[in-house]
Amino acid sequence: MLDYLAGEGRGASIIAGGTDIIPAMRRGALRPRKLVDITGLRELRYVRHDNGLVRIGALTTISQLVSSVAWLGRRYYCFGAMDIHFGSWSIRNMATVGGNISSGGERDLVQVFRVLEGYARIRSREGERIAPAWKPELREDEIITEVFFKDLNKNSWTWFDKLEKRAANGIGIVTVSLMLRLDDDGVVDDVRIALNRVRGKEAGRARETEQFLKGKRIGYETLREAMEVMGREISPASDFRASGEFRREASKILTRRAIEDAAKMITAGGEAE
Numbered sequence: 001m002l003d004y005l006a007g008e009g010r011g012a013s014i015i016a017g018g019t020d021i022i023p024a025m026r027r028g029a030l031r032p033r034k035l036v037d038i039t040g041l042r043e044l045r046y047v048r049h050d051n052g053l054v055r056i057g058a059l060t061t062i063s064q065l066v067s068s069v070a071w072l073g074r075r076y077y078c079f080g081a082m083d084i085h086f087g088s089w090s091i092r093n094m095a096t097v098g099g100n101i102s103s104g105g106e107r108d109l110v111q112v113f114r115v116l117e118g119y120a121r122i123r124s125r126e127g128e129r130i131a132p133a134w135k136p137e138l139r140e141d142e143i144i145t146e147v148f149f150k151d152l153n154k155n156s157w158t159w160f161d162k163l164e165k166r167a168a169n170g171i172g173i174v175t176v177s178l179m180l181r182l183d184d185d186g187v188v189d190d191v192r193i194a195l196n197r198v199r200g201k202e203a204g205r206a207r208e209t210e211q212f213l214k215g216k217r218i219g220y221e222t223l224r225e226a227m228e229v230m231g232r233e234i235s236p237a238s239d240f241r242a243s244g245e246f247r248r249e250a251s252k253i254l255t256r257r258a259i260e261d262a263a264k265m266i267t268a269g270g271e272a273e
């Protein structure tokens, strides 16, 4: 198949679950010469622990990712939350991890992999390369085979939350992804926050807010000050769904709640190992 994509099949598009590409073709936004269906590559459907890494095959569906929390551990609540926030039941059964990060932009797993610091393994006829999962920048002859990231320890917790007008149906007005790690004294050892809009229409990390929180104990005053930092740091764009000001305030509320809940789960010993 890699030979085909680099040769006779040039200009072809890969189709996995088809939940992004088919609507784009119907709208006329994409007009691929050919479609190459990769859903038969069953060896690319897996979620596993491997030598301190978590590895997720590109053809893993969102439903399979949700179920994987049972063996990955409850600290991967960010994947479990997809059951509530990602599309409908039928979309989750078709949509794949590889398709989500290939489509990029504000999509949900793109933000989750920002906070997990996930990397995409990408294959072509020329060999293999590794790129950040939130920015794979694919050529047309390349295919993502898996996403991997360092397994989180028991003092960590992840979160994903989405504000949307229609329940679980598409891109959120605001999404917040979080990875929080506390040390044994309950002080923030590491924190990563990703928003679907940080500046304008760009998704990204709220790095100044993260920096403010590091080394501090989570409490009312710390979170109040952290949200002031976030208010100055982010400037999301307005569109027909919500104003930038509304998005900024909603990002602060969702982030604050995410940090509070994650900290509670860690200090309550959320995950016994």
Ligand SMILES: Cc1cc2nc3c(=O)[nH]c(=O)nc-3n(C[C@H](O)[C@H](O)[C@H](O)COP(=O)(O)OP(=O)(O)OC[C@H]3O[C@@H](n4cnc5c(N)ncnc54)[C@H](O)[C@@H]3O)c2cc1C
Pocket (backbone or CB within 6 Å): 013, 014, 015, 016, 017, 018, 019, 020, 021, 022, 023, 058, 059, 085, 086, 087, 088, 091, 094, 095, 096, 097, 098, 099, 100, 101, 102, 103, 106, 107, 108, 109, 138, 142, 143, 144, 145, 168, 169, 170, 171
């Ligand atoms: C009703 C509806 C609701 C949705 N809700 C959400 C939501 O809540 N959150 C969200 O994030 N998204 C949502 N989406 C968007 C979509 O479901 C996801 O982005 C999904 O993960 C795409 O995966 P797919 O397998 O269907 O990709 P496809 O549509 O098959 O492919 C999408 C793109 O990725 C490329 N591609 C696919 N797999 C690979 C691979 N392994 N290597 C290289 N390129 C590849 C394709 O060529 C194409 O360009 C929704 C879509 C619909 C129609």
